[in-house]
Amino acid sequence: MAAIFQGVGAAAALPSSPSYSFDSNKSVFSPRRSFSVRKGASFAVVRSDGTVNLNPKDRRAQLLISNAVATKADSAAASSSSKPGHELLLFEALLEGLEEEMERDPHVCVMGEDVGHYGGSYKVTKGLAKKFGDLRVLDTPIAENSFTGMGIGAAMTGLRPVVEGMNMGFLLLAFNQISNNCGMLHYTSGGQFTIPIVIRGPGGVGRQLGAEHSQRLESYFQSIPGIQMVACSTPYNAKGLMKAAIRSENPVILFEHVLLYNLKERIPDEDYICNLEEAEMVRPGEHVTILTYSRMRYHVMQAAKTLVNKGYDPEVIDIRSLKPFDLFTIGNSVKKTHRVLIVEECMRTGGIGASLTAAITENFNDYLDAPIMCLSSQDVPTPYAGTLEEVTVVQPAQIVTAVEQLCQ
């Protein structure tokens, strides 16, 4: 399925490599909010598997795949490519998922800064306040710790809140509530209270947003017992994960990425969810397993095209579930390829990649032909300067080099 990158935010997801005709000079990047689509921007059609179709009418033999999750629970959705479906952008997919769940269950409510009248700083809650009212889509004052705690109290007493952090980084202020209460209260109450809360928001390195708006909190939260973490990367899994997270009885943190909100995809019309604990097979292969999530998926798929041209056959898995890891999908892949490369946007120290490396080594050490390689962001506060920011995160060229090294 093709994903058409529009507007300013999505443009940054593509590397400015000269081999593509996408002309980054023509686009002007807006400083912060990238949700507005800029008319007349030049665009290329990038398939969500990363292959770029520069001439959309030219149907080359493409290697890959539908976005179907290659696991049993979603096999019904695997045939989504044959159903008509409808096209939308990732933030609209999140909105659609949220709206459908709010219609389905009146206990589902939204809390956060500017989620109501403003429609959400990335428009994920656009129109909901008008439809459901100010109490169901609650505009909170700027008090993350307290309104997250309020969400937890509401969840304990019967509601199903979706708490939005305007930027994931702001949830650092809510760490007290997330760690102490969100994760722990089910346990310390002996199972008496459930906390079916969803905490979501955009994170990740954007486009020169500065250090504090470019944080990756998945590594900070991963040790908290009692929570689940998922990261969405396509409109399909964004909607699916949003719905699954809302329906789950566990507290779930849903990580979105600032630069992925304008991804376009055709998704099914019918109701579907994406399993919270499962990984997504993006591209089956034979030579090496590349594990990734969120925005780095696109860098990986970009690199995959180069790799394929060079004769490699990478298997790309979007792990999606950051906690717990889907060791079945990952394990099967390791058993097949015997080489693992992890590509993440987290920082090196104590990141998701570090945990994943440990988990794979513990479980599948016998199947590995080479040490696991992990490409992560540099352990630096994300600089403002564009050139420096670019080298802070992993770029496709690095991925290609790593695979070549791994497959020697």
Added chain:
Amino acid sequence: MATAFSAAKFTAQPFPLNPASTTSHDSSIVFAKPTSLFLGSTRKLRLTSYSKFNLSRRSGTVDAVSDVVKQKKSKSSPSLLITKEEGLELYEDLVLGRAFEDMCAQMYYRGKMFGFVHLYNGQEAVSTGFIKLLKQQDSVVSTYRDHVHALSKGVPARAVMSELFGKTTGCCRGQGGSMHMFSREHNVLGGFAFIGEGIPVATGAAFTSKYKREVLKEADCDHVTLAFFGDGTCNNGQFFECLNMAALWKLPIVFVVENNLWAIGMSHLRATSDPHIYKKGPAFGMPGIHVDGMDVLKVREVAKEAIGRARRGEGPTLVECETYRFRGHSLADPDELRDPAEKAHYAARDPITALKKYLIENSLASEAELKTIEKKIDEVVEDAVEFADESPVPARSQLLENVFADPKGFGIGPDGRYRCEDPKFTEGTAHV
């Protein structure tokens, strides 16, 4: 009819501050002498006779309590504040709180319970005064000093004691401990170890109540939430953030400050620029009330108003209860900093003695009846200890059972099955 508790007319000498002035007006600011080494609030803390109280009556501000009490009494002629049944109920609850906590201390020193145990001796009037007015569906949120709140709300003494002993029959299956008392049945939402972190949870429970009424259209939902916390918490951001949100949305919550003047070893005056906590209510648009927290009847009168306000949808109230803990901060606290004179002063205002006096003087109960209650409570507490002693400790298999409400959260194992599908999983023999 005289009240048993005369308005405490004592000079405002917060210990160990500033012996300099003995003026009886609280609102005058006394400036510390230049040579004073004291770092803290220069305002006098404890109030003098309440009728001299001169708080400006801004909209919604309620101030002196004994005014309320006096008004009530002058309305109808010699009417008492409580009936006999109410009096006995209150007395029983006070005694239960005291006896239970005393037994906790004994059991702790005998090695039956461990960790941080924070006892409530001396503060019983606040718990009894407020919680006995609640319905079962109302919620209570507390701090680590939560045994008595749980008991007042109706959690059986057996369940609380078992929890303290770490047994599987405890109200939280032994997983919470002293600082985390929860009860779904009685709507006790904890039990929090970090101060201030329970207040947003209470705000959330109040939000649910409002949501049920206005969104889910359960028109008769008027559940109220009480949030209990101490003076130290009132300098914490979450306190202020929740005062704002509660007032903003008119949530049915009452913020009850148990001001016992000390946060472990930190005197309230050394930590707070303006030690009059009740004044912080009107700053956010809600009434702020100060009440003598050693007097269960006064607390109850204030609680009636505050809870009534919340039930009627008029919004939150901040109630500051002047109270005192007879024991140290926790059983590990040597309690060396507090002035013995201060302790003696409050010991003389023991809420149980005071209520007993009131009941007897007003012929609501006889000595014998009260003794019967005390004996009954002794038996309840002994029975609780026996029950806890005999209860089993949690089995190894209990370790992983309540980590997730949906145990699929443990993920999918290498064999493709959910880990929780493995029957050995919760026994902890399966690899996590």
